[in-house]
Amino acid sequence: MQVLYFAWLRERIGTAREEVETQAATVTELIEELRARGEAHQAAFDDLTALRVAIDQKVAGFDAPIAKAREIAFFPPMTGG
Amino acid sequence: MQVLYFAWLRERIGTAREEVETQAATVTELIEELRARGEAHQAAFDDLTALRVAIDQKVAGFDAPIAKAREIAFFPPMTGG
Amino acid sequence: MTVRVGTEDFDIGAEIAALSAGRTDIGAVVSFTGLVRGEAGATQIAALELEHYPGMTEAALSEIEAEARRRWPLQEVLILHRVGRLAPGARIVLVVTASAHRRAAFEAAEFIMDYLKTRAPFWKKEATSEGGRWVDARDTDAAAEARWRIE
């Protein structure tokens, strides 16, 4: 699946998008796998209360199932307008 | 003093403005004098609940003193905007 | 204090641009524009005739602006109101409020419109195929004004 990062998360991880092969059942499990990718990922996912997630462009909870998802995006709370 | 009429009151009385010599102490007393001017005035002042009054361009009550007033205006409730 | 009453039309974009030009302390601009509707219930409106009380109108609008500025932190306020004969679709009134934050701008604009409806000396007459008809004041406008009363 495609994993997307926005705002400071994108800057900290150093990429806006990466292809991920995963068997993770939920967002939380996916985050555990991503943290194992290295220091940058680990720092980015350090405080989950500061993060939001969207599954296929819809905001979801961290316990949401992702088996059929094509695109998972992580970002801080929105600050538009 | 100058007495001004607006909207349907102006149309019913047939003038926008008239000079009035009066010793009336309050708006209510002035209205009594105006009603004596004829049928048009009488009809216009028939239902005081439908009327508002301004003394020197400020909305006032019917019991307000008018001894020092230069301009008294009568009109229906406002409908701007 | 920016209050204007006249027969001329206005350009909403130009008014907002003028009011915020060269400033960087405004974060939120709210505008309200009132338009002449073509129907009142089942009746077609050919035009609206707007009458006002020159002198008192400007004083009443300025007092409404001053009251809004006492209640909210506003950088700019603009109140324009047209008078005379206006066709359906025509602009009648423009209120613009500018503030650092959106809540103040929204509330102040709504407050100004609610007060204007019941406190500024304008009267509307509808021209219809059955003749002229003075518009009645609406209870909902009195109720809208009452919301803002400070106990």
Next chain:
Amino acid sequence: MTVRVGTEDFDIGAEIAALSAGRTDIGAVVSFTGLVRGEAGATQIAALELEHYPGMTEAALSEIEAEARRRWPLQEVLILHRVGRLAPGARIVLVVTASAHRRAAFEAAEFIMDYLKTRAPFWKKEATSEGGRWVDARDTDAAAEARWRIE
């Protein structure tokens, strides 16, 4: 459904005129314009960088518009949001609502802005003399959104 996201500036007056052109069923038009402020606390802002999530942004704004139309009788709704680098004083966002009556137009515009702030995937970064700084979400924006929850 009229939702646009892009780098181009917009003309508020032209947008409002286009939306109400030739119509006589609109009595009230409310617009909200958000501008870049030049200061954040004591810090001078050189520019604001606006990032968004293409695809999700348009979907989120369309859903906010749809929710506003479910709650209020609206003739027209317009939501424009700019992205990219914007200087202090620049326009960021425009929301326009049109209805027969003013209360619906005011409430819907404020609702759309409150929802947009917390539900549309935009992120702001301030460019200052001390470097870039991502803007934090504000508790007051979450509280503003919570006001509209239907129990």
